[in-house]
Amino acid sequence: MKLIMSNNSPYARRARITVREAGLNEQVEEIAIKSFAELPTYGPGGKIPVLITNTDQSICEALIICRYLNAIANAGLVPIQSPELETCLVLESTASVLMDALFARSLENNQRDPQYRSSSVLVREQNRSQRCYDTLDQASLRADDPVTLASITIIAALGYADWRAPEDEWRSGRAKLANYFEQMMTRPAFASTAPTY
Numbered sequence: 001m002k003l004i005m006s007n008n009s010p011y012a013r014r015a016r017i018t019v020r021e022a023g024l025n026e027q028v029e030e031i032a033i034k035s036f037a038e039l040p041t042y043g044p045g046g047k048i049p050v051l052i053t054n055t056d057q058s059i060c061e062a063l064i065i066c067r068y069l070n071a072i073a074n075a076g077l078v079p080i081q082s083p084e085l086e087t088c089l090v091l092e093s094t095a096s097v098l099m100d101a102l103f104a105r106s107l108e109n110n111q112r113d114p115q116y117r118s119s120s121v122l123v124r125e126q127n128r129s130q131r132c133y134d135t136l137d138q139a140s141l142r143a144d145d146p147v148t149l150a151s152i153t154i155i156a157a158l159g160y161a162d163w164r165a166p167e168d169e170w171r172s173g174r175a176k177l178a179n180y181f182e183q184m185m186t187r188p189a190f191a192s193t194a195p196t197y
C-alpha cells in the first residue's frame, strides 16, 4: 500500500500513527507530496492523506483510512464494547472537530488575503477549539490505557495546535492534558511523526 502524505499534515499524521500502532510499517510506503497540484492524480478529493490499497483503490479521509488500517491489521484500535467504545468515539470526534477548527483558522490566517480574512470565523473557531481542549482535559486521559483512534487523533490535533495556534496556549490551566500529551509523545509512533515545520 501507499500512503500519500506530508510531514506536517495533522490529518496525514493520524494515518501515519495508525500505520505504526497497527504494525503495518512494512506494508505501507509513505510518499510525501512535492506539491498540492499533484493531489488530484490520487483521487477526486485532492487532499492528503490518501491511501492506495493493494487492489489499487484510492481511499481518502483520515478517519476512514484509519478505520481501514485498523480493520485489515485487526489492530484493536477501536474498542468493541461499551462503555469503552462510546468513550473512544466521544474523544475521537472531539479531537476531530478540534483539528478541523484549527485547520479552518490556519486557512484564514495563512491562505486568505488579509483584506478578506473573517474575524468572526476566527473567533468562532477559536471558541470551538477552547471548548474541545476543555473537554479533552476533563476526560482525565491516561497514557497507560490502550492506544485507540481517539488517542491518535488527540495527539495529532494538539501537535498541530502547537504549530498553527500557539496563541491558544492549550496547556495553560490544563495540566492533565499537558501531562498526557507529554507521556504519549514518548511512544515511537507518536514521536517519529511529530510535525516538521
Ligand SMILES: N[C@@H](CCC(=O)N[C@@H](CS)C(=O)NCC(=O)O)C(=O)O
Residues within 6 Å of the ligand: 008, 009, 010, 011, 012, 036, 046, 047, 048, 049, 060, 061, 062, 063
Ligand atoms: N477531511 C480531510 C481533510 C484533509 C485535509 O484538509 N488535508 C489538507 C492538508 S492538512 C489538504 O490536503 N489540503 C489541500 C487542499 O485543501 O487542497 C481528512 O480528514 O483527511
